[in-house]
Amino acid sequence: MKHAAIIEVLLQHAFYTDLRCPDLSIEPSDATARLLRDHRCLWRTSSQGARVLSPLDPTGRPFLPLPGDAALLFYLAVRGGDFAAVTDLASFRGRSAPVFTDAGAGTDGELRLAPADPARPRLPPGVLAAVEIRPGGAPRPARFLVSFPARQARWAYYCVTDLAPAAGELAVVDASPAGAAGALRFSAVTLEPTDPVAAQIERRYPGMRCACFVSDQPVAARAEPRRSLELRLGPDRVAGPLPNPSLQSAAKEDLLFQIIMYRAQPFQTP
Known part of the structure; x- marks a missing residue:
């Protein structure tokens, strides 16, 4: 069965010449991974970030479309390198559970850090930040960008x-x-x-x-x-x-x- 990307989450870092961010990994939360499996979607990572691939029906549309109101949650973790040394983390200060969301995102799809919320659940151990998106009304593939400034x-x-x-x-x-x-x-x-x-x-x-x-x-x-x-x-x-x-x-x-x-x-x- 043919698959096509329906969602892309790109990671960029201003420190690197090619803007790619090799120091971070991105993985779906347990609930998001379960939702993707239920809709026969595949999760694939790359040097640029990650993609969600959906099987297509004979008309070229997603075989089992995700719910229009689906909220997908992903976790960013530092996997090596000098991420803390090369990154301006000032915007993370005072946030016990930093989350990048598509609320208020610009036309380029760049995600923003949500306002600090003491009621937000803490992130799992080893997780730097979460990424929360609602791709229901976005064009296909829905592209989202998480960008980190250089220190x-x-x-x-x-x-x-x-x-x-x-x-x-x-x-x-x-x-x-x-x-x-x-x-x-x-x-x-x-x-x-x-x-x-x-x-x-x-x-x-x-x-x-x-x-x-x-x-x-x-x-x-x-x-x-x-x-x-x-x-x-x-x-x-x-x-x-x-x-x-x-x-x-x-x-x-x-x-x-x-x-x-x-x-x-x-x-x-x-």
């Missing part, structure tokens, strides 16, 4: 150097073409005596100087490196492209850092 934090580059403060001006520069969207600006900051990264550098590299450059604005995390960031000495590029700060390198909650090195004088050998 944002300011970026800091700690440059370890043998340059004396008066020997030239170091700077971190975004060499993107003029007018490029999303170009970053970095400012030199004065290191505080209590800065733990600077203290670590001082212990590890005695006799060296440390300069620090921090992005003026928060930067959205992304898997693809920014290939336009350079370390410059005056007008000259001396290192680059600079790597993205590690997602596990948080010096503060809203600050990621990367240590880089620039030596004007080569190592001396005996």
Whole structure:
């Protein structure tokens, strides 16, 4: 018997270049799985999310259509990767049972988090959020999108150097073409005596100087490196492209850092 997709739930994440979300799995609740089985529907997952397939009758219509008022419930679970490190979860705060619903969804089918409701039942252990949809009146296939924003934090580059403060001006520069969207600006900051990264550098590299450059604005995390960031000495590029700060390198909650090195004088050998 021929089958066709009647419902698609797509998962997207702004961190990944292809926008797919490999860190999450999606599965139907027990009641939804039972309803799908009763209507001979198949549940299939993919790298983009999941689909509900219905058997078709000879006219090409669903063999056993789902009830028009059916409410389908699915569960999202973290299955690996760095989901918490790369995701802006601010909208989840204060929600004991976050649920994405199609109530108020836009024309693109993107689901919204329902308002916090203390009366809503808690989610099963290990479940990040639920997805609740009512596809009855939607066109076929009914497409729904659950989208996650990337975590944002300011970026800091700690440059370890043998340059004396008066020997030239170091700077971190975004060499993107003029007018490029999303170009970053970095400012030199004065290191505080209590800065733990600077203290670590001082212990590890005695006799060296440390300069620090921090992005003026928060930067959205992304898997693809920014290939336009350079370390410059005056007008000259001396290192680059600079790597993205590690997602596990948080010096503060809203600050990621990367240590880089620039030596004007080569190592001396005996």
